[in-house]
Amino acid sequence: MKLYIKNMVCNRCVMVVREELEKAGLQPRSVILGEAELAGDPSEPQLRMLEERLNVLGFELLEDRKKQQIEKIRLLIINQVQQGEIPEHFSLITYISQNLHRDYSALSRLFSEVEGITIEQFFILQKIEKVKELLLYNELSLSEIAFRLGYSSVAHLSGQFKKITGLTPSSFRQSHPAHRSALDEVHR
Incomplete structure (x- = not known):
């Protein structure tokens, strides 16, 4: 029997759920x-x-098929972004459709209906969280970060970053790291 579990987004989560x-x-x-x-x-x-034990730990046992599909989409996006290497001409539509073997427009409508944001918005929010992480490590230049995360330019990354966070990437880099969010809380 398969169980679907929401908020299981890292290897530590896998270990906790297994236990x-x-x-x-x-x-x-x-x-x-x-x-x-x-x-x-x-x-x-x-x-x-x-279910009770998982809820206490911040997980949710998903029995509803719609919620299971949403969680699969969320995990695909989180995994892609966390790899830290998004190809320049990456197509979110193709990536989701091929991995879930479903029509993207139907998945997109379902995701928006349940989550209150589009798949694209969720993808952007995940990318911005990854940018924050990379900025705080201070090991890569902004152009290297833009390239790794599939942005067409530093200006595009900077504009998107400022629109979402209210800060420029360099201002964020200098500020306190408390601006980061847990991956499973990014869309809220």
């Missing part, structure tokens, strides 16, 4: 970002107990 599954007496075959596959079917009381 919770094992504590609940469930045998995970695999646990990857956003989902876990179990060796058998859990009982209803086991599922409710697991």
